[in-house]
Amino acid sequence: MSNTLRTESAAPPPTRRRLSRQERLQQLLDVGWRIVRQDGTEALTLGHLAEQAGVTKPVVYDHFGTRAGLLAALYQDYDSRQTALMDAALAAGGQSLAGRANVIASSYVDCVLLQGREIPGVIAALAGSRELETIKRAYHVAFIEKCRAALSPFTEIGAIGSAGLWAVLGAAEALSYAAATGEITASQAKHELFETIVAVVVRSGHGGNSGAGKLADI
Structure with missing residues (x-):
């Protein structure tokens, strides 16, 4: 029984699949629409989008460059x-x-x-x-x-x-x-x-x- 417990506890946690660039873009757009719907367009900044999407700011800047680029997307x-x-x-x-x-x-x-x-x-x-x-x-x-x-x-x-x-x-x-x-x-x-x-x-x-x-x- 102890061996069974040790085996189960040693099992590696499930790995998270890395999103493709297109999947990440769609995720960011979906979060962007949610922000606009809930808080208005004024609340939509690159920094706030990164925070709400759970990614770093460079990821958001890499996809959109500027706030105007985000709105255009x-x-x-x-x-x-x-x-x-x-x-x-x-x-x-x-x-x-x-x-x-x-x-x-x-x-x-x-x-x-x-x-x-x-x-x-x-x-x-x-x-x-x-x-x-x-x-x-x-x-x-x-x-x-x-x-x-x-x-x-x-x-x-x-x-x-x-x-x-x-x-x-x-x-x-x-x-x-x-x-x-x-x-x-x-x-x-x-x-x-x-x-x-x-x-x-x-x-x-x-x-x-x-x-x-x-x-x-x-």
Whole structure:
């Protein structure tokens, strides 16, 4: 029995797996979102993030460099999730104009609401920074091209002008953040965005049976 006890006591403690660089980055981003959600954007500093994540400051500085870099990384994290959500929804969505407009409106608003009120605070903290302008510009162009590819088949000429697509983007941002701050409901935001998308396509000229109708399942 004594030998058994000695054997058990001598067993080495379980080793902790070292996180890969990408896993560490995601951990830091998750903790960053938690700080913003609980304490506001003002509380998000590199030092506080390191403390809350249980890592040393050099680890955080190595990933983000500056506070602006951290905020920009949070915005990119949000952007990548929004893009993935919309891509999946478009792949599984309907093949009519109404179906495509429904998917775009619903997925955009839903992603903003999933992040709650945190993302407006991140954007406000980054306002005027070169990092945010670069990231937002790339995202805006990608969103517009995604909408162009999804909606152009429902026009007579097979194309939608850039002005209309920028109008869709502006409506999507304004309506989503109004829903996130409680100024309007999520259903109202989705419905108005749906109507805006359909109107842009109609003005571009749509032919045949477009399937345009009321926003469904909201």
